[in-house]
Amino acid sequence: xxxxxxxxxxxxxxxxxxxxxxxxxxxxxxxxxxxxxxxxxxxxxxxxxxxxxxxxxxxxxxxxxxxxxxxxxxxxxxxxxxxxxxxxxxxxxxxxxxxxxxxxxxxxxxxxxxxxxxxxxxxxxxxxxxxxxxxxxxxxxxxxxxxxxxxxxxxxxxxxxxxxxxxxxxxxxxxxxxxxxxxxxxxxxxxxxxxxxxxxxxxxxxxxxxxxxxxxxxxxxxxxxxxxxxxxxxxxxxxxxxxxxxxxxxxxxxxxxxxxxxxxxxxxxxxxxxxxxxxxxxxxxxxxxxxxxxxxxxxxxxxxxxxxxxxxxxxxxxxxxxxxxxxxxxxxxxx
Ligand code: NAI
Numbered sequence: 001x002x003x004x005x006x007x008x009x010x011x012x013x014x015x016x017x018x019x020x021x022x023x024x025x026x027x028x029x030x031x032x033x034x035x036x037x038x039x040x041x042x043x044x045x046x047x048x049x050x051x052x053x054x055x056x057x058x059x060x061x062x063x064x065x066x067x068x069x070x071x072x073x074x075x076x077x078x079x080x081x082x083x084x085x086x087x088x089x090x091x092x093x094x095x096x097x098x099x100x101x102x103x104x105x106x107x108x109x110x111x112x113x114x115x116x117x118x119x120x121x122x123x124x125x126x127x128x129x130x131x132x133x134x135x136x137x138x139x140x141x142x143x144x145x146x147x148x149x150x151x152x153x154x155x156x157x158x159x160x161x162x163x164x165x166x167x168x169x170x171x172x173x174x175x176x177x178x179x180x181x182x183x184x185x186x187x188x189x190x191x192x193x194x195x196x197x198x199x200x201x202x203x204x205x206x207x208x209x210x211x212x213x214x215x216x217x218x219x220x221x222x223x224x225x226x227x228x229x230x231x232x233x234x235x236x237x238x239x240x241x242x243x244x245x246x247x248x249x250x251x252x253x254x255x256x257x258x259x260x261x262x263x264x265x266x267x268x269x270x271x272x273x274x275x276x277x278x279x280x281x282x283x284x285x286x287x288x289x290x291x292x293x294x295x296x297x298x299x300x301x302x303x304x305x306x307x308x309x310x311x312x313x314x315x316x317x318x319x320x321x322x323x324x325x326x327x328x329x330x331x332x333x334x335x
């Protein structure tokens with residue numbers, strides 16, 4: 001039996017985690033969950049939101065499923081998410097984004113993938129207070145990390161039958177940092193003549209995404225633009241409640257939804273577990289449980305097609321009702 005780290009998080013984290021585990025169990029996949037808590041709730045007891053035991057668990061099991069963790073705005077502890085990605089060198093943040101059945105959106109046939117560099121840029125945490133009225137943050141970009149993520153994006157394109165990689169920067173303004181990211185992507189692109197290579201500035205990219213998202217295939221971005229643009233892309237296909245994600249490195253992989261801990265609806269049984277479920281489906285594919293992944297996806301799509309949706313998608317189903325609906329469809333598929 002495969003052991004997988006399960007990071008429960010806070011806010012809506014525990015609700016959507018419980019929902020997804022129930023669904024996976026119903027699909028007949030035997031997984032031994034190594035449950036780890038992180039975030040605001042463990043600070044008081046353990047002095048840190050990301051105790052060493054969590055990192056050790058992921059290192060031991062190589063794969064984790066993670067629900068969102070709150071990061072206090074302003075001063076305080078560094079984000080658990082940023083720290084986890086950095087400590088485990090999960091350099092690629094992969095966020096596939098496509099229309100789901102019966103989820104009404106402005107556009108049909110959106111099918112793009114955001115590949116976001118996950119370890120540096122303004123997220124490197126090199127910030128300082130110069131005086132009471134001045135603070136600065138260093139945007140660190142290295143050739144090594146940029147070439148590595150560009151290679152990941154092109155390999156992903158080749159392996160997933162994608163036609164184009166579009167690198168997104170603001171290299172006209174951040175000439176050295178974004179310039180280096182762009183130059184690295186150009187260098188790597190030369191090794192993939194079968195994949196079309198395109199360059200776009202991030203502001204124009206946002207406008208183009210809102211007007212005509214179907215023109216994009218694989219988007220390659222530095223960390224900050226990737227974070228922002230992937231939420232925009234989530235909005236194109238139904239919002240954060242359906243947006244899946246994965247953090248992948250050479251040795252470890254952590255699957256998690258794009259959204260945060262949604263404190264505004266936490267504990268109300270209102271959260272949409274779809275984003276977490278889609279992330280878990282990708283995790284099952286990653287560990288070779290492809291049949292179960294297919295069954296769960298089918299049950300999820302049948303549930304949506306039957307018009308059972310949570311409030312964020314305009315429906316009236318509670319998180320628990322939606323979960324039960326997926327499980328009842330799964331029961332028919334498993335038989
Ligand atoms: P958020 O993603 O938690 O929420 C934004 C909006 O989307 C809210 O209105 C929320 O109710 C809604 N929403 C999000 N997920 C949903 C779901 N599954 N079903 C239904 N509605 C959903 O973003 P926000 O409010 O900016 O951040 C809250 C906290 O989460 C912050 O502390 C932030 O740092 C943290 N965060 C954590 C992430 C992670 O653990 N990977 C990622 C993003 C934010």
